[in-house]
Amino acid sequence: MSSCCCGSPSLPASASSRRLRRAPAVKFRPAAVRCSLSDPFVLEIAEKLEDSLSVAPRAAPAPPSLQRLRDASSQSLLSRSWPSLKDEPFRFTDTSFLRQSRILPASGPSIDLPPFAAGSASPHLLAVVDGLVVPSLSRFSSLPQGVCVGGVSDAPSGPVSERVLEVLALGDAFQGRDLFWDINGAGAPDLAVVYVPSGVRMVEEPLVVRFVSLESADAGSNSLFVSNPRMVVVVEKGAEVAIVEEHLGAEGSDGKCYWANSVMEIVVGEGAKVFHSYVQQQSSNAAHIKWTFTRQESSSTYELIEISTGARLSRHNLHIQQMGPDTTTELSSFHISQTNQTHDLHSKLVLDHPRGYSRQLHKCIVTHSSGHSVFDGNIKVNRYAQQTDAGQLTRSLLLAPRATVNVKPNLQIIADDVKCSHGAAISDLEEDQLFYFRARGIDSETARDALIFSFGAEVLARLPFEPIRKKVASHIRDLLAAKKP
Amino acid sequence: MAMAVRAPLVRTFLLSPTSSSPSPSRPLGAPATCSVVRTRRGISSSRRLPLRANCRPLPTRAAVAVDSPGTGSREAESDSPNVLLEVTDLTAVVAESKQEVLRGINLTIREGEVHAIMGKNGSGKSTFSKVLVGHPDYEVTGGSVIFKGENLLDMDPEERSHAGLFMSFQSPVEIPGVSNIDFLQMAFNSRRKKQGLPELSPIEFFGFLDPKLSAVNMDPKFLNRNVNEGFSGGEKKRNEILQLAVLEADLAILDEIDSGLDVDALQDVAKAVNGLLTPKNSVLMITHYRRLLDYIKPTFIHIMDYGSIIKTGDISLAEQLEKQGYRAISAA
Numbered sequence: 064m065s066s067c068c069c070g071s072p073s074l075p076a077s078a079s080s081r082r083l084r085r086a087p088a089v090k091f092r093p094a095a096v097r098c099s100l101s102d103p104f105v106l107e108i109a110e111k112l113e114d115s116l117s118v119a120p121r122a123a124p125a126p127p128s129l130q131r132l133r134d135a136s137s138q139s140l141l142s143r144s145w146p147s148l149k150d151e152p153f154r155f156t157d158t159s160f161l162r163q164s165r166i167l168p169a170s171g172p173s174i175d176l177p178p179f180a181a182g183s184a185s186p187h188l189l190a191v192v193d194g195l196v197v198p199s200l201s202r203f204s205s206l207p208q209g210v211c212v213g214g215v216s217d218a219p220s221g222p223v224s225e226r227v228l229e230v231l232a233l234g235d236a237f238q239g240r241d242l243f244w245d246i247n248g249a250g251a252p253d254l255a256v257v258y259v260p261s262g263v264r265m266v267e268e269p270l271v272v273r274f275v276s277l278e279s280a281d282a283g284s285n286s287l288f289v290s291n292p293r294m295v296v297v298v299e300k301g302a303e304v305a306i307v308e309e310h311l312g313a314e315g316s317d318g319k320c321y322w323a324n325s326v327m328e329i330v331v332g333e334g335a336k337v338f339h340s341y342v343q344q345q346s347s348n349a350a351h352i353k354w355t356f357t358r359q360e361s362s363s364t365y366e367l368i369e370i371s372t373g374a375r376l377s378r379h380n381l382h383i384q385q386m387g388p389d390t391t392t393e394l395s396s397f398h399i400s401q402t403n404q405t406h407d408l409h410s411k412l413v414l415d416h417p418r419g420y421s422r423q424l425h426k427c428i429v430t431h432s433s434g435h436s437v438f439d440g441n442i443k444v445n446r447y448a449q450q451t452d453a454g455q456l457t458r459s460l461l462l463a464p465r466a467t468v469n470v471k472p473n474l475q476i477i478a479d480d481v482k483c484s485h486g487a488a489i490s491d492l493e494e495d496q497l498f499y500f501r502a503r504g505i506d507s508e509t510a511r512d513a514l515i516f517s518f519g520a521e522v523l524a525r526l527p528f529e530p531i532r533k534k535v536a537s538h539i540r541d542l543l544a545a546k547k548p
Numbered sequence: 549m550a551m552a553v554r555a556p557l558v559r560t561f562l563l564s565p566t567s568s569s570p571s572p573s574r575p576l577g578a579p580a581t582c583s584v585v586r587t588r589r590g591i592s593s594s595r596r597l598p599l600r601a602n603c604r605p606l607p608t609r610a611a612v613a614v615d616s617p618g619t620g621s622r623e624a625e626s627d628s629p630n631v632l633l634e635v636t637d638l639t640a641v642v643a644e645s646k647q648e649v650l651r652g653i654n655l656t657i658r659e660g661e662v663h664a665i666m667g668k669n670g671s672g673k674s675t676f677s678k679v680l681v682g683h684p685d686y687e688v689t690g691g692s693v694i695f696k697g698e699n700l701l702d703m704d705p706e707e708r709s710h711a712g713l714f715m716s717f718q719s720p721v722e723i724p725g726v727s728n729i730d731f732l733q734m735a736f737n738s739r740r741k742k743q744g745l746p747e748l749s750p751i752e753f754f755g756f757l758d759p760k761l762s763a764v765n766m767d768p769k770f771l772n773r774n775v776n777e778g779f780s781g782g783e784k785k786r787n788e789i790l791q792l793a794v795l796e797a798d799l800a801i802l803d804e805i806d807s808g809l810d811v812d813a814l815q816d817v818a819k820a821v822n823g824l825l826t827p828k829n830s831v832l833m834i835t836h837y838r839r840l841l842d843y844i845k846p847t848f849i850h851i852m853d854y855g856s857i858i859k860t861g862d863i864s865l866a867e868q869l870e871k872q873g874y875r876a877i878s879a880a
Contacts, residue, residue: 162750494684495721499775500719502681503735503791504709513734517725517774524725 096533102144105242108166109140112250112291115168116423126216128228129254132293135235136248145241152241155437155469156407161322161350164287169193169278169321171252171520184530185307187212187270193277193290194252194325207263212270215254216294223258226297226330232357234328239382239411243352247326251293257306259335261299266338269305269528276312279319282348283518292325298335300360305338307531309417310353310373312346322350329355329362333387340364340526342535345373348402352378361387369396370535371406381410385448388416397522398427399542400434400466407437414448426522428515429466430543436468444476444483451478455485460518462491515543572867628811629659631694632799632830633680638691639855640679649675652691657799660827664841664864665834667852668874674718676852677801681715682708696798709735710742711713712829714797716788718804723775728787732757732776732794760793764820781808782817789820800824801832806840818843838866851877 116125116133125133141289145162145524146153172192189212190200196214203212210272211223218224234240255272259265272294279284298304310323323345331337337357351374359365371377383392398406412421427436436459472485492514500510519539526532633656640650653766657663665673666712679686680693682705693700695711723731729750736756737747748756761768766786774786785805792800802821806814821831821844833844841849841863849866851859851874859877860866869877 261686493721496723498683498705499717499721499723500731500734501705502683502709503731504706504738504795505734506704506706506738509734509738513726513730514723517723520725 065492070334094206104145104162105140105143105246108289109137109248109249111166112168112246112289113137115170116250116252126254128224128231129215132235132248132251132254136245136251138290139240139245140242140249143245146242148264150163152191152409152439155435156376156405158376158378160376161287163285164320164322165285166251166287166289166322169276169288169290171195172197172277184528184534185268185271187265187268189213189255189257189270189272190275191253191255191272191292191294192275193288194250196253198254205268207265209257209260209263210265211256213256215256216255216336218258223256223297223371226258227254227256227295229263230295230297230328230330233330233358234326236357237382240354240356241380243324243378243380244326244354246289247291247293247324247354249321250289250291250324251326252291253293253308255292255294257294257296257304259296259298259302259304261301261332261335263299263302263304265302265304266336267305269307269338269340269531271307271309273309273311274323274325276310276316276321276323276345276349277319279312279316279346279349282318282320284320287320287322287350289322289324292323294327296327296329296337298329298331298337300332301334303336303338305340305527305530307340307342307528310341310343310345310351312349312373317350319346321346322352323418324350324352326354327356327364329357329363331357331359333360334362335360336364336366338527339368340531341367341371341379342531343369343371343373343377343379344538345377347373347375349374350376352376352380354380355382357383357502358383358386359383359390359392361389362389364391364393366393366525367395368522368527369408370519370523370526370539371396371408372399372539374406375403376405376407376409379409381408381514383410383412385412385414385419387414389418390414390416390420392419392421394421394423394425395522395525396425397519398425398436399519399539400427400429400431400436401542402431403433404431405435405437409437409439411441411443412453413445414451414453415445416447417449419451419453420449421451421453423455424454424522425470425472426459426519427457427468428460428462428518429468430462430515432463432465434463434466438470438472440472440485442474442483442485444474444481445476446477448478449480451481451483453481453483456519457487459487459489460492460515461489510545518538584822628822629661629827631656632659632661632696633657633700633832634692634694635680636692636694638676638679638693639676639689640686643685643687646687648689649686649855650679651764653856655850655857657830657832659798659830660825661847662831662844663833663848663850664846665832665850665852665857666836666869671852672855673852674803675855677803677832677834678716680708680801681705681713691692706738709795709797712737712791712798713801714795714799715801716785716792716805718805718807720784720788721774722779724777724778726775727772729754729771730773732771732791735791736794757794760790763793763823764790765816766790782810782813785809785817786813786820789817789824793820793824798829799832800829801834803834804836805833806835806837814840815843819845838870841866853878 090271106430172195186202186205188202190197211218228351274292276290278288343351396408400406423440425438429436438457440455442453442455455472457470457472468489470487472487474483474485476483496514497510501507559722635653635655638653641648653676667673689700700708740747741818764786805817849861850857
């Protein structure tokens with residue numbers, strides 16, 4: 064059994080910022096030495112994205128908000144370089160296979176789409192295919208009064224559009240964003256918008272947002288189609304909404320190569336509640352890089368439940384910013400890393416106001432010696448965040464020799480009147496539990512299966528919608544069963 | 549098969565002719581102190597006794613009665629109940645440290661009998677029960693254990709369970725994420741599968757389970773909770789007895805089933821255990837207290853010390869123990 068690196072809870076951010084301040088030293092071609100601030104590989108991607116957007120079949124003039132986003136992101140890309148293992152945020156996460164691929168922008172869905180969007184568990188469905196909102200595959204008919212869901216060009220002008228602009232501007236000012244955030248902004252073909260006006264409740268029947276990657280290449284072809292879905296969610300004062308975010312490949316595309324690079328920005332208004340479920344089931348050869356950037360106003364609640372099982376490389380950057388006191392934040396994630404899979408969660412919760420409450424649970428299973436899981440969970444309790452109650456726990460299950468997990472749970476506490484805890488546990492299955500099964504006549508293989516499944520069931524049980532919970536549970540059962548020869 | 553594995557037993561008796569007292573495996577005052585064994589060697593030996601007519605279909609019944617050299621043939625009883633468990637000179641060590649914990653245990657349990665093992669802390673009582681069910685923390689280094697005519701030590705823990713052996717754990721482990729009913733059904737169905745019977749569906753299983761629940765006086769709500777998670781001490785013990793009832797074991801080893809129970813819960817648990825007793829199955833209790841023996845009446849009481857059984861008797865032994873403590877018995 065391979066061991067892990069349990070990072071010290073001492074200030075990792077200082078280490079990373081020191082690294083970032085170094086001049087980007089990636090020298091791709093000798094000819095590019097002159098423009099020392101640009102990475103030719105990144106520039107090439109930026110150019111391709113720009114070209115594809117200008118010739119896209121639906122190249123009606125982009126709404127001003129989207130155009131501004133693209134321009135600002137392209138500008139920002141000029142000074143970005145591709146991350147290497149020397150950069151702290153990617154110290155354990157190898158992105159070199161993306162770099163070695165020929166990256167092509169996905170051209171957007173054609174007219175005759177396969178009916179993959181059928182069978183949603185909820186009457187509210189927003190389908191986003193290769194980054195474009197597809198109204199024909201979506202269902203908005205029974206949305207509560209005042210709720211807006213759709214592409215930005217269909218968003219009503221007035222408060223909705225203004226709020227979206229505001230949110231995007233806040234995203235531009237976000238200091239923690241990285242190369243992938245900017246690639247998304249520069250290449251976003253559309254902007255999906257969810258707007259929930261104040262006081263509206265949409266909890267019993269969640270809004271399912273289905274991100275599908277359609278354009279893909281065969282494994283081994285070295286081509287990688289990238290799509291850049293962008294989404295803005297605004298939940299106004301006192302509103303409550305449940306969102307289920309699904310990331311899938313097109314039906315029958317398992318084993319195909321593509322890269323989904325999505326960004327979701329969420330604003331949780333004063334006293335509002337957002338229940339966010341995030342299910343990632345991409346093709347086993349896909350790359351999935353995602354940002355979730357959430358701002359929580361005072362007395363708001365944000366609950367995120369993540370279940371990631373797909374993709375060869377899956378990276379979730381989660382940043383939650385507290386904007387007022389008395390917030391509640393609950394984060395749960397469960398990853399399964401099987402053959403050749405890397406699952407990475409980098410989360411950061413920044414508390415700047417008093418009486419925040421947060422709980423984070425991260426669980427992962429690495430079933431194969433080539434599987435890898437990474438967790439870097441940072442909670443920053445700043446000077447004015449007194450009486451914060453923050454807890455963080457990561458538990459990993461390594462089921463094969465040389466299976467690897469790198470965990471770095473870390474708290475940075477400046478306030479002096481807080482209650483914070485964190486913990487990390489890495490193990491194989493508990494012998495005592497296995498024996499208990501066997502003593503009751505259950506053979507060790509069945510017992511192991513039950514125990515492995517139950518390890519994730521703790522997170523799974525938090526998915527608030529039964530049909531989705533059942534679907535995800537059976538998917539996980541299938542995955543765990545398939546791992547056997 | 550049965551003959552082959554039983555041969556060593558006889559060897560034990562035959563090779564220890566100097567043993568002056570009755571073999572410790574036979575409790576004092578047991579209805580059949582004569583060991584009843586069958587062996588290929590026995591037939592050719594000079595101590596051969598007539599073959600019983602009905603021995604063939606019931607191999608565990610006395611086939612050839614070889615009397616132990618020290619005792620002679622005075623108590624050869626032909627209609628004593630079948631031997632369920634026969635432990636002979638069992639020695640075991642802790643797997644990790646190789647520290648010796650069982651130093652030659654001898655014990656015979658017949659159908660319908662209730663045995664109790666008492667002894668000081670650290671005398672090896674719980675270790676003995678764990679060794680019987682095949683706990684990986686211990687390694688058997690010598691001796692034999694025959695359960696229903698088969699070598700128990702050759703079996704995996706799950707096979708021992710399928711064979712009809714059950715141990716209620718002293719402190720049952722919590723299993724988060726697995727509901728109690730799923731666990732029971734898994735255990736029940738794997739036994740059915742072993743027996744070549746069709747597995748029960750969840751609904752059929754619930755029908756089977758319902759009377760068992762009321763037998764142990766357990767709230768059906770516990771079925772949907774995770775196995776032992778957040779259960780009180782009494783609830784955990786009740787849950788163990790529920791598992792026993794579901795698995796319908798032939799030999800139940802109850803390891804300190806009375807620890808951590810209040811009087812009411814103890815009565816409930818004891819009532820449930822008594823309800824499960826038939827002339828065909830047996831119980832081996834491990835306890836520190838006489839109180840339990842008031843509710844579940846033992847046929848024999850064994851006192852363990854320093855890894856072996858040092859004294860065997862009836863209920864009066866518990867009374868003596870109560871009055872004088874272990875010191876008096878060890879010294880005797």
